[in-house]
Amino acid sequence: MGHAFDDELANIFPGMSEMARVMKEHDWEGTPMREPRDWPDALKIPLRMLLTSRFEMWLGWGPELQFFYNDAYIPTLGIKHPEMLGRPFREVWSEVYADVADQVKRVQAGEATWNKAMLLLLERSGYPEETYHSFSYSPLFGSDGAVCGLLCIVSEETARIINERRLETLRRLGAALAGAKDKAAIHQAARSVFATNRRDFPFAVLKFAGEEPGGDDQGILEQVRAILPTDLGQAEEIIALPSDTDWPMGDWDRPATSAIAIAIPGPTGEPHAGTLVLGLNPYRPEDPEILHVAQLIAGQIGGALAGIATLQAERRRADRIWSVSRDLIVVVDADGLFRSVSPSWTRILGDPVDEVVGRPFADFMHPDDIPGSNDALARAVGGQELNDYENRFRSADGSYRRIEWHTTLENGLVYAYGRDVTERRRVEEALSDSEEQFRHLVQGVTDYAIYMLDLEGHVSSWNEGARRIKGYEPDEIIGEHFSRFYTDEDRARGEPDRALETARREGRFLAEGWRVRKDGERFRASVVIDAIRNDEGRPIGFAKITRDITEKEEAQRQLETARETLFQSQKMDAIGQLTGGVAHDFNNLLMAVLSSLELLGKRLPDDPLSRRLLSNATEGAKRGATLTQRMLAFARRQELNVDTVDLPQLLSGMNDLVQRSIGPEWPISTNFPLKLPAVRADANQLEMALLNLIVNARDATPGGGPILISATCEDLPAGPGTKLSAGAYVRLVVKDQGSGMDAETLRRATEPFYTTKGVGKGTGLGLPMVHGLAQQIGGSFELLSEIGAGTSAVLWLPVAPQEAGGSESVVVEMDTPSVPRLRILAVDDDALVLINTVALLEDLGHEVVEADTAEEALELFRQREDIDLLVTDQAMPNMTGTDLITAVDALRPGIPAIIASGYGEGVSAGREVVRLGKPFNQGQLARAIAEAVEPDAVPQDRTVGT
Structure with a gap:
């Protein structure tokens, strides 16, 4: 009997869901529903559908709508599960029953209802909570046709509605801030946007650093400041609001009970720019996403502030253009x-x-x-x-x-x-007065045929050059059509008419072709036909100039070859100038990044993840610095330590390391004469250049193959067409057995950022760096290659003078000498670099006076006599760093000075100053200061920094 009863319950409550189990175990005898076996099919059928559906559903049965629900509905009930099973609907949702009572009556009368995203304040978590549900009420009919119950299919849309509302707030704020030109506009944008979302944020107060809000905002800020555990400007947390204060309610019927105080981020390297206080929805007291939303809002406002700062900088720049325009x-x-x-x-x-x-x-x-x-x-x-x-x-x-x-x-x-x-x-006007003189001059020209045509192409004037070149006397040709100068083939193709029509339409016709002299001889001619118009713009004729270029075509071809060579040289010089300028700007940016990271490292807690991220950022910035050095090398603006270098010894020292680096599939061999003279070069830069060439040779032979490094001594004479000065050179060749390059790839191979290695596999700066190095030391670099025949990279290096002794560069790591606290004037026209230089100096314990122009720095020297040291950028508008030092020497002769520059040329102050290469770190800056103020404590004749 018990087994049969279990089977009957399984039929009424089918499936293995939690609610099927709960319903089977429920004591239905103690409810108005009584025994399940006695329930009518009008209830059992929708109940089976409810328990086997994954849609969120519930049904009510009987006059009191006893409550049944499935597993999908359990999250909506929250803490009311499972006690609400079988209870009257009015009791289950007593807090919102009044909102749906009218619909319940309509359903009991046989009418279905539908609600889209209806707001319901449900107490499913122990407190009233803002929720949104889309649901339908459908009547359930008994066998007699009367309404016996209600079926509800529900879809909770709380997360979607709230997220869309917050995204819309962020979108509106972004749009409103886009046109903000000052802080007042930001305030207005924030007020207008927050007024559209009084549910998430019943109140909002924005305060910028250095200003005090008025009215209600002032009162709210003072009340919030009184309960914050930390400084208001640094807060970023949710705080409980005291209940004894009348906080704004927004769109709700009760005031906010909590708020967020969050700092508005300032520009990079600067402290916070202000504070934003946001009252929070009293019906969502536990919302994990709200802090993130507030951070995004603060970030948008901070970004608008940064945009205003940029706009103001552009206005100042426009003002300067206004002031200096000629x-x-x-x-x-x-x-x-x-x-x-x-x-x-x-x-x-x-x-x-x-x-x-x-x-x-x-x-x-x-x-x-x-x-x-x-x-x-x-x-x-x-x-x-x-x-x-x-x-x-x-x-x-x-x-x-x-x-x-x-x-x-x-x-x-x-x-x-x-x-x-x-x-x-x-x-x-003077030219107009000399028109008559010019006419006589034209008549006397003998190298050009210059004559006039009427609108139909008939000759109306004839100069001496036309008579000499074409052979006709004036009385023989004036009045005749100019087409007689064309060949029979050109006349058949209509070339004379096309020339006149082009000149009439476009104002000028230019061409080269064959023409015929009076005696029938053909000659190669360069022709220009200009349309002549009167003051009203109407054409009145044509001016035609013909030049005999037959004997000059060969010379022209030779000239074009020379021009192409010159063009390539000028293009590379122009690219070098551009690359050097870009590298200089990157050096300034990397200076700001590296120094900021270094100072940040001193302030970070001892957290491994933070330290690892900081190390990654520093390493990335250093890679950027390496790229700028390559760019400066190509532009021939890096600092070189040119000395005597023994090539066999240099290659011997780096051979094992290079061979291990590229792998055994690319064996490196050398072929040098017994007595190879030393060359003039920077040993470190030459090592880097050779490494680049060897790696390129490896990449050109992906299947492996030998790499041969050979050298010969060459004496080059002086003469036209040579790229090098006369003298002795070592011709160093790195040859591979790869696939070679076509003519276009070979032509562009030394252009900066051009690479054939694919995305992410090459910077395109290796060969340009080699090219720049060779040019800077007085040599040259060339590539020889053919498809299928491999590539030879050739470096021409000047031979060192015989009397010059060899030397080796030794890098000495030095402790930074300590110096007393100094009053230092820091000068840089780049605001980011200046800010970080000041921060590095102050972190070293010095007092810093700053100036963003050389003129301002010079004025400070006139006003103050307590400046101990000058640290200045070199490349500044109107007055360079060396010019500034020269001007300062007139006021304070011999004051210690440091010039910071990423360039290796053009920095000469006329006296001993310390060079500091950009980008530099704090240790290099400290050593430069020590060298400047205590020269005996640091080795001389060197540049500090990269």
Whole structure:
């Protein structure tokens, strides 16, 4: 009997789910439902569907809607599971029953209902919680057709609704902050955005460093500051709000019970920029994601502050352009009044700027030009950009200057810059006066056939050069069609008509081709046909110039070859200049990164993960420094220690290490003469160059193969076409047996960042570094290669003078001598580098005075006599570091000085100063200071740093 009863329960409560088990074990006798075997099929059928479904479902049965639910519904019940099984629906969800009571009545009357993302404050975790559910109520009918129950299919959307709401807040804040130009705009953006999300954040207060909010914000900040355990600006935590204070409620019916106080991040290397206090949703007291959302909001505000700082820097830069421009720059309103005038007005026209601003431009203009200029202003105000518009302005001395204007419109104001073209117009007038003289000159030209054509192509004038080149006398050819100078083939193809049509349409026709002289002889000609137009722009004829280039074509081909060689040389020089400039800027950036990481390392806790991440960041920055050194090597701007180098000894010392590095599949062999002279080079840089060439040779033969390093001594004579000065050189060759390079790859191989090794396998700076090194020591570098025949990398190295003795470079690790506390003036036009240099110096215990221009530094020297040491950047606008030291010597002769520079050339101050290579670390900076103030304590004649 018991077994049959169990089978019957299994049929009513099918499956192995938790709720099937709970329902089987439930004491139904003690409920209005009584024995399950007696339940009607109208209940059993939907109950079986509920227990076997993975959708979140519950059903209520009977007048009180006794509550049944499945496993998927358990999380929605929370702590009410499993006690609510079989209880009346009104009791299960007593806290929200009033919200759905009307729908329950409608269902009991036979009507189905539907709700999309309905807000319900459920007490499923022991407190009212903001939740959102999409659900439907469907009536369950008994066998007699009457409504006996209710079926609910539920989908909880709390996470989606809240996440979308927060993402929308972040999106709106980002959009509102995009156009912020000052802190007031950021405040306005934050207020407007937080007003749209009063559920997550019932209140929000933003305070920037150095300012105090007013009104309600001030009161909230003072109350929060009173309960924070740490300084308000550094807080980043959720805090409980005292219940005895009337905190804002936002969109809820109760005030916030907790808040977040979070620091607004400042620019890199600077402290926090302010504080954001956010009241939190009282119906989500345990929300693990809210702190992350607050951090994103603070990051957006910090990013907007950084953007404002950048915008202000750009405005200062624009102000500098305004101040130093040699052309006129003016702003004019629609009435013709000068709103702004650049200082160049005084230089060009003589009037003080303050006597010009606010007055109409007509007060300074030639009377005859005023009507036309008014019309031009009207067109400019209407949005038309004027180009090359010219008028005359009166100078302070009464004379008139011709100004050529270009305009643009912004916010209803016309911005214009004007160039003084007075002298240019005088030259043009002088040329016009000499037109007659020029006509006589043209008639006398004998090397060019210069003549005029009418619109149909008939000859209307004939100079001496045309008579000599083509053989016709003037009376034989004037009036004849110029097509007779063409070959029969060209006339058949319509070339004469095409030439005239091209000149008429485009203004000029240029061509080279065969032409025919009077005696029938053909010659190679270079032809130009220009369209001649009258003052109204209508064509009135053509000017034709023909040059006999038959005898010059061979010379031209030779010239083109020479030009191509020159072009390649100029291109590499230009790339070198660009690469050197980029490397200099990277050095400044890496200087800021490395010094910041070094100082950060002193302040980090002893946490292995943090230390490992810091080490990774430092190593990455050092790799960047290595790349910049390669770029400077290519640009020939790195510091070289040129000495006498014995090549066999150098290769012998590095052979084992290199062979182990590349592997046994690429055996390295050498072929040197018995007496190979020493060369002039930097031993360390030459080692790096050879290593690059050997690695390239290995990569060119992926299947393995021999690498041969050979050298010969060559005496090169002086002569045209040679890249090297006359003298003795060692020709060092690294040859592989690889696949070789095609002509295009060979041509581009020494270009910076060009690589054939694939993404992530090469920087494209190895061969450019070798090229730069060779150029800098007076040698050269070339590649010889053919497809299938391997590649030879050839280094030409100048032979060292016989009397020069060999030497070896020895790197000595030095302890940093201690120096007393100094008052140091640090100068750098790069704000990041200056900030980090100051931080390094202060961390060493020194007092630092800073200046971001050489002019400001010089003024500080005039004002103060207590500066002990000058640390200055070399590459600064208007005045370099060496120029600054020279100027300072006039005020304080011999003051200790350090020049920091990533370049290895152009740094000469006219006296002994300490060179500090960029980027440098704190130890190198300390040694440089010791060398500068206590020269006897540190070895001399060297550069500190990389």
